[in-house]
Amino acid sequence: MNNNRQNERLLVASEARASRLSPEALRFLATSEYLGKQLLPEPDLEWSPVIIGLCKAAEVEIVNRLIRPLAQQTVSLDLKDDREDKDIGRVTTFCANPDSKPPELGAVAHFLRTVTHSKNRRSTSKLMLTFLDLASNWTGSQWILDPQGLQQVAAKLSTEFRNKAAHIDEMSKEDYRRCKELVIGSEGILWKLDISVEGLK
Template sequence: MEPIPAKVVKTYPPRGPLHQCRFDEPVAFRCFRCGNTKKSKLITTYAGDWSRTLCNGCYGRLLSLYEIKSGSAAIGERAEQISAALLTLASADQQRLAERLFKASDNRANALSPEAIRFVATAEHIATKLESSPQLEWSPAIIGLCKAVEVEVIRRILEPIVTVARSVDLSADVKDKDMGRVAAFCSGISGKPPELGTFAHFLQTVIYSERRRSSSSLIRCFLTAMKQWTGSTWLLDPNGFHRSLTLLTTHYRNRAAHIDELTQADYDGCRELAIGAEGVIWKMIVSTETHR
């Protein structure tokens, strides 16, 4: 028999791994996500496990993530929604403390933008709280690491292209199905930067399409910007930047934006790829350094 502590008077339809029920009288329990003791008639279990009960607050947070992940929005939009949710999982004070700790633990963090630091530090802070929590909640932490990489791609690669392209006509590239969203941003038509998967696809086009490399104004602007970067060859190496971005998006970010339940092992793998000793974010920084 399941260790149900009182008489159930109503059960609600499962929402993914979350199953809520109402008892006939208040029941004391400890929420396994936040660790707080509660007493309520309304209790939620995770994956049908009565040793993993959730309070209403934690149920609401997990449910919002589940609804994003199971929704019909595009991958990029879901990733944006989850990255925004990540920053709500920690208070402003917790985020600031996490940022200070992250900077103190790794001097390389000084090379990151404040926005990238906020995403990495918050992801790391949330990750430390998740060992006994639902696997589903690892998704925002993973998305946060991917978002930090995306922020630095915009800062270190796309914004320099925007500078080079100020007096260049990119109208033909805007119509190109493989480069249109990047071209729209670099030309000023769209104020929304392309998300990580879109940039990875653009980079694939740059690497493999000889025709586009000889005819595209956008690619010429990219190559012009690259001439100022001392380590730029890695950016166009098929086994370099593009391979890392593809793995980051397909194996981690896209799965985190779907209904898949990611684990601590997934977070550890994503962390190593994004900000590990030889993480893509550090290689990108070295590759876009300018000659002084």
């Protein structure tokens, strides 16, 4: 994709976020921004609650844009073997029962990494084959499947921010700034995801 064209699309996506993001993601972002404003006068306080909102916004959009469509495509398939695969079992379990709890950010990142690197399983896994077929219809499938693309960003968001904020690690205002840039910065994961899953014309 031409870099100038991609930058234009990223800008449009970020400026039109109210119409392009799910209501859940917007609530998570709004809550995060509200809490961030409350904490600004006290930068030395703990910033995990603010960071969690950003991570949840990214998580819900990734599930909505990638995993729920995958579940719809696999509804009639027998995924027994895939459910027993430790690397993709969490995503498979959700696809087999979309009313269950969605996979966490780290589980999705691991699923993407497995799809990219495990050529042997890719040739036999119904779930992986369906995902690759689904991705072939997206304009930004290269970024989604690239080891340096979505899977790297999602893994970083999970390990450096989401998991730490959800446990006993203390998070700072600087951590919040870095997380915010990763999620909704000029090339944030939300905007790249949005333009990447557009259908081919």
